[in-house]
Amino acid sequence: MKKSVAIILPVYNEELMLLEKLILQIASQIPEGYIFIVDDSSNAKERKATLQKQIAHTKQYVKILARAKKMGRGDAVLAGFRQALKNKKVNFFIEMDSDFSHLPDDLSKFLEATNSKDTQVIIGSRYLAKSKIHNWPKKRIILSKIINKFLEYLLKLHVSDYTNGYRLYTRNAIEYLVKKRPKEKGFILLSESAFILKKANFSLKEIPITFTDRKSGRSSVTSKDLLLCLIGAFRIRLRYER
Numbered sequence: 286m287k288k289s290v291a292i293i294l295p296v297y298n299e300e301l302m303l304l305e306k307l308i309l310q311i312a313s314q315i316p317e318g319y320i321f322i323v324d325d326s327s328n329a330k331e332r333k334a335t336l337q338k339q340i341a342h343t344k345q346y347v348k349i350l351a352r353a354k355k356m357g358r359g360d361a362v363l364a365g366f367r368q369a370l371k372n373k374k375v376n377f378f379i380e381m382d383s384d385f386s387h388l389p390d391d392l393s394k395f396l397e398a399t400n401s402k403d404t405q406v407i408i409g410s411r412y413l414a415k416s417k418i419h420n421w422p423k424k425r426i427i428l429s430k431i432i433n434k435f436l437e438y439l440l441k442l443h444v445s446d447y448t449n450g451y452r453l454y455t456r457n458a459i460e461y462l463v464k465k466r467p468k469e470k471g472f473i474l475l476s477e478s479a480f481i482l483k484k485a486n487f488s489l490k491e492i493p494i495t496f497t498d499r500k501s502g503r504s505s506v507t508s509k510d511l512l513l514c515l516i517g518a519f520r521i522r523l524r525y526e527r
């Protein structure tokens with residue numbers, strides 16, 4: 286089976302020069318891939334026009350969805366999935382952050398993992414023996430580990446990384462997920478999606494990835510987001526465990 290891949294990039298105020306670099310690096314890994322950028326920055330329309338000029342020299346398929354307001358990473362990725370599903374050729378969907386925390390070099394590992402027949406959802410994990418974390422402040426690592434322990438306690442999916450948005454899904458998994466209409470908007474949507482898919486007997490598999498702190502720009506994560514994430518985990522339990 287020919288692998289036809291859509292890569293969804295949620296974007297909020299990331300520098301356009303870096304986005305261009307990211308697109309070129311993805312293009313060198315998966316030249317036939319379809320890239321979908323979902324930009325929620327306040328001036329997304331102007332950014333779209335500028336970025337289109339910047340990448341006019343590449344042959345890569347890049348579709349930019351310029352949205353009118355910030356709706357959260359999770360919502361942006363779902364919008365990207367819905368758009369990518371329209372292309373019937375696409376049989377694998379990858380979501381990754383657009384701030385170089387997720388390296389295009391790791392894309393080949395995801396594609397290799399799809400060679401195994403039972404592969405449906407592949408989660409890039411920061412917490413497997415062969416995973417690497419570069420430049421993330423100790424405080425962030427500890428906080429992330431605590432959140433993951435808490436999510437495992439509550440959701441019991443037996444994965445090591447509930448909150449990393451570097452993932453690959455098969456078409457069946459994405460069609461099912463989009464139909465189920467996950468409700469969470471922010472980062473916790475990653476846990477909700479995994480929960481929905483596991484409940485429907487899709488297999489979740491993890492591979493080690495290299496996670497790097499954002500190259501530049503400001504983090505849009507606040508302590509309020511983290512609190513909302515924890516409350517969201519309780520909501521997921523209540524919503525689907527009846």
Ligand SMILES: Nc1nc2c(ncn2[C@@H]2O[C@H](COP(=O)(O)OP(=O)(O)OP(=O)(O)O)[C@@H](O)[C@H]2O)c(=O)[nH]1
Binds near residue numbers: 295361503504
């Ligand atoms: N479209 C869209 N993208 C978003 C939104 N919030 C965050 N993102 C993107 O989602 C990805 C993850 O967000 P980050 O702000 O990097 O969150 P993080 O990785 O947990 O934290 P830092 O890297 O420390 O900022 C990045 O590519 C952001 O540009 C949003 O509301 N809408």
Ligand SMILES: [Mg+2]
Binds near residue numbers: 382384386499
């Ligand atoms: Mg980031």
